Amino acid sequence: MSQTFDIAVVGATGTVGETLVQILEERDFPIANLHLLASSESAGHSVPFRGKNVRVREVDEFDFSKVQLVFFAAGPAVTLSFAPRATAAGCSLIDLSGALPAEQAPQVVPEANAQVLAGLKKPFQVSSPSASATTLAVVLAPLRELLDLQRVTLTASLAVSTQGREAVTELARQTAELLNVRPLEPRFFDRQMAFNLLAQVGTPDAQGHTLLEKRLVHELRAVLGQPALKISVTCVQAPVFFGDSFSVTLASARPVDLAAVNAALEAAEGIELVEAGDYPTPVGDAVGQDVVYVGRVRSGVDDPAELNLWLTSDNVRKGAALNAVQVAELLIKDLV
Amino acid sequence: MSQTFDIAVVGATGTVGETLVQILEERDFPIANLHLLASSESAGHSVPFRGKNVRVREVDEFDFSKVQLVFFAAGPAVTLSFAPRATAAGCSLIDLSGALPAEQAPQVVPEANAQVLAGLKKPFQVSSPSASATTLAVVLAPLRELLDLQRVTLTASLAVSTQGREAVTELARQTAELLNVRPLEPRFFDRQMAFNLLAQVGTPDAQGHTLLEKRLVHELRAVLGQPALKISVTCVQAPVFFGDSFSVTLASARPVDLAAVNAALEAAEGIELVEAGDYPTPVGDAVGQDVVYVGRVRSGVDDPAELNLWLTSDNVRKGAALNAVQVAELLIKDLV
Ligand SMILES: NC(=O)c1ccc[n+]([C@@H]2O[C@H](COP(=O)([O-])OP(=O)(O)OC[C@H]3O[C@@H](n4cnc5c(N)ncnc54)[C@H](OP(=O)(O)O)[C@@H]3O)[C@@H](O)[C@H]2O)c1
Ligand SMILES: NC(=O)c1ccc[n+]([C@@H]2O[C@H](COP(=O)([O-])OP(=O)(O)OC[C@H]3O[C@@H](n4cnc5c(N)ncnc54)[C@H](OP(=O)(O)O)[C@@H]3O)[C@@H](O)[C@H]2O)c1
Numbered sequence: 287m288s289q290t291f292d293i294a295v296v297g298a299t300g301t302v303g304e305t306l307v308q309i310l311e312e313r314d315f316p317i318a319n320l321h322l323l324a325s326s327e328s329a330g331h332s333v334p335f336r337g338k339n340v341r342v343r344e345v346d347e348f349d350f351s352k353v354q355l356v357f358f359a360a361g362p363a364v365t366l367s368f369a370p371r372a373t374a375a376g377c378s379l380i381d382l383s384g385a386l387p388a389e390q391a392p393q394v395v396p397e398a399n400a401q402v403l404a405g406l407k408k409p410f411q412v413s414s415p416s417a418s419a420t421t422l423a424v425v426l427a428p429l430r431e432l433l434d435l436q437r438v439t440l441t442a443s444l445a446v447s448t449q450g451r452e453a454v455t456e457l458a459r460q461t462a463e464l465l466n467v468r469p470l471e472p473r474f475f476d477r478q479m480a481f482n483l484l485a486q487v488g489t490p491d492a493q494g495h496t497l498l499e500k501r502l503v504h505e506l507r508a509v510l511g512q513p514a515l516k517i518s519v520t521c522v523q524a525p526v527f528f529g530d531s532f533s534v535t536l537a538s539a540r541p542v543d544l545a546a547v548n549a550a551l552e553a554a555e556g557i558e559l560v561e562a563g564d565y566p567t568p569v570g571d572a573v574g575q576d577v578v579y580v581g582r583v584r585s586g587v588d589d590p591a592e593l594n595l596w597l598t599s600d601n602v603r604k605g606a607a608l609n610a611v612q613v614a615e616l617l618i619k620d621l622v
Numbered sequence: 623m624s625q626t627f628d629i630a631v632v633g634a635t636g637t638v639g640e641t642l643v644q645i646l647e648e649r650d651f652p653i654a655n656l657h658l659l660a661s662s663e664s665a666g667h668s669v670p671f672r673g674k675n676v677r678v679r680e681v682d683e684f685d686f687s688k689v690q691l692v693f694f695a696a697g698p699a700v701t702l703s704f705a706p707r708a709t710a711a712g713c714s715l716i717d718l719s720g721a722l723p724a725e726q727a728p729q730v731v732p733e734a735n736a737q738v739l740a741g742l743k744k745p746f747q748v749s750s751p752s753a754s755a756t757t758l759a760v761v762l763a764p765l766r767e768l769l770d771l772q773r774v775t776l777t778a779s780l781a782v783s784t785q786g787r788e789a790v791t792e793l794a795r796q797t798a799e800l801l802n803v804r805p806l807e808p809r810f811f812d813r814q815m816a817f818n819l820l821a822q823v824g825t826p827d828a829q830g831h832t833l834l835e836k837r838l839v840h841e842l843r844a845v846l847g848q849p850a851l852k853i854s855v856t857c858v859q860a861p862v863f864f865g866d867s868f869s870v871t872l873a874s875a876r877p878v879d880l881a882a883v884n885a886a887l888e889a890a891e892g893i894e895l896v897e898a899g900d901y902p903t904p905v906g907d908a909v910g911q912d913v914v915y916v917g918r919v920r921s922g923v924d925d926p927a928e929l930n931l932w933l934t935s936d937n938v939r940k941g942a943a944l945n946a947v948q949v950a951e952l953l954i955k956d957l958v
Binding site: 462525527 | 779814818821826829830831835836839852854856858860861863899901902903904905906917920922924925928932934
């Protein structure tokens with residue numbers, strides 16, 4: 287009989303956590319017992335798994351020695367509170383909150399840097415990067431050798447679900463208010479999100495960069511193993527429920543061989559390249575899918591050493607929950 | 623008594639045309655008689671001007687010798703049909719459709735290249751560039767000297783109104799259908815526009831660039847007077863009714879002096895620079911305004927020779943109708 291594991295998911299009632307539980311079931315992850323954890327607010331609720339309703343418990347009261355692996359899919363504060371307890375109990379962890387330093391829990395995207403896992407000691411600690419860094423890493427990794435990458439310039443148009451459940455509800459509520467010509471009352475966002483673009487996600491530092499933008503730069507460099515790669519990034523909140531999109535301009539050291547780029551993208555894991563002339567959209571393509579969609583592959587109008595791409599992926603699924611499960615699938619071979 | 627003019631607006635019932643008529647009134651343009659023209663479809667309708675309802679007539683039957691200046695604010699086909707008739711009748715024209723070659727009707731944005739007008743012969747022929755090129759030119763012109771600009775990389779998130787009235791109706795209709803859980807039936811757009819991003823506006827050429835993107839490159843170079851400027855551009859259709867937004871990364875030949883950039887933007891005509899730490903949005907700031915809003919002024923995360931900006935402007939007003947009227951205000955001095 288093959289090995290099975292006891293697993294916990296912290297934040298199991300959230301946008302990412304619920305999808306994570308679904309993916310564990312879909313991919314037939316070898317689970318003996320699944321423990322679903324959240325705050326006191328939703329303790330007692332239940333979440334379906336393998337045809338049963340699994341009761342959600344409070345994370346505060348959980349004994350981590352009961353499991354071999356825990357996914358942290360709540361906020362950074364929750365990870366910071368409970369990760370030490372988990373590792374002290376000998377439990378490995380995969381964190382989705384970005385709370386842990388890279389030295390403690392390296393950022394891993396299996397399509398880009400799975401080899402990092404081989405160097406870890408038990409109990410394992412791994413970070414699944416931000417959904418943006420994950421998506422970009424999946425697409426840039428197979429182009430690394432081909433391009434001699436000098437610079438990445440990108441604008442990320444993020445779905446409101448990158449900010450969790452409340453943000454999704456708010457976009458729907460604002461849209462309905464506007465269509466019904468009722469006065470708009472922004473709550474989660476500080477201004478109108480419906481039919482609008484918010485060019486700053488989070489508070490900027492003194493230089494004008496947001497935490498999200500700086501995190502993306504650091505994570506992408508780490509996962510691609512290119513610590514000196516120049517990256518320019520603007521993160522924008524778009525009135526889209528699910529699916530992040532990326533307008534990407536890459537500067538190469540030499541003229542780009544478009545046929546080779548297309549072939550590399552076609553051959554790569556985790557990518558769906560759309561037909562030339564077509565383009566993918568978050569709603570029509572990415573949502574609910576296990577791949578990053580790539581389209582609009584083209585050189586610069588005036589620069590053969592430039593490569594332009596449009597990417598879109600399901601931020602909750604491919605950008606977060608699925609990436610964490612893919613990491614777990616690689617880890618469990620050594621988890622025994 | 624000061625000089626007044628007889629003026630015609632072709633496409634007076636359209637998104638741009640209606641705003642143009644409003645702006646002529648607001649700015650007290652010296653008009654004796656205003657002739658409003660459109661297709662047979664809306665001939666007979668009327669449009670308010672100076673407290674009266676002005677009857678719309680069919681452009682086919684119009685005698686251009688009755689006016690000294692005509693604005694073309696219908697599609698390119700309409701300009702191509704009637705511009706020769708207008709100029710043959712001695713009538714000057716300002717075209718908003720992009721139909722006329724630059725040698726015949728140079729692209730003018732008063733804040734950037736008003737000097738071009740001085741070289742024209744009567745009857746004058748001037749093009750008002752695409753809304754995107756106009757907005758970008760207003761902001762880049764006052765930075766030209768300061769930056770020693772090497773390259774502009776930009777993602778334009780365009781409002782549906784850039785595609786006229788039908789596109790506006792379609793976004794509203796699609797949104798209502800989705801909120802009411804009715805099946806979605808795309809008509810004007812070929813797929814779901816509501817809560818989605820369409821990464822390609824128009825049909826791409828064999829290299830993957832759209833006409834809109836190539837037009838933006840040519841127009842921006844022409845208006846800035848920098849024919850060799852490298853420009854990378856992706857135009858995206860966003861689910862926003864009015865107001866285009868631009869994520870712009872500029873590469874300079876030397877480290878950027880941010881204080882000088884802020885001072886230049888502060889001092890420039892046609893620009894509203896928002897406070898550091900804040901950012902402008904199409905809905906909250908740009909719509910209905912006569913200026914381009916600029917925010918998120920910052921260097922690169924890792925490159926002091928890089929300047930990042932976020933721009934937003936009312937595509938119909940500042941990007942089109944107002945620019946054309948500003949050109950007209952400069953032309954009429956020599957129109958007598
Ligand atoms: N959404 C994305 O696209 C995305 C992508 C990558 C990474 N992430 C990261 O993943 C994490 C979860 O994001 P989300 O979008 O799923 O947020 P969410 O929809 O708001 O869900 C938050 C989850 O955390 C739980 N939680 C909140 N406070 C807690 C506490 N004190 N103790 C235990 N559980 C608590 C919530 O449980 P209750 O039901 O009890 O409140 C809920 O299950 C965040 O760190 C986020 O940055 C999100
Ligand atoms: N919207 C923008 O942001 C923007 C910005 C810059 C430039 N432009 C350009 O400005 C022009 C108008 O755009 P729009 O957005 O205002 O479009 P729109 O809302 O669709 O209006 C089109 C106008 O053109 C008229 N028209 C159509 N076919 C005609 C014909 N055969 N003969 C005479 N008139 C005709 C229409 O009159 P009926 O009522 O009779 O159909 C209507 O007045 C286009 O060339 C567009 O590319 C638009």
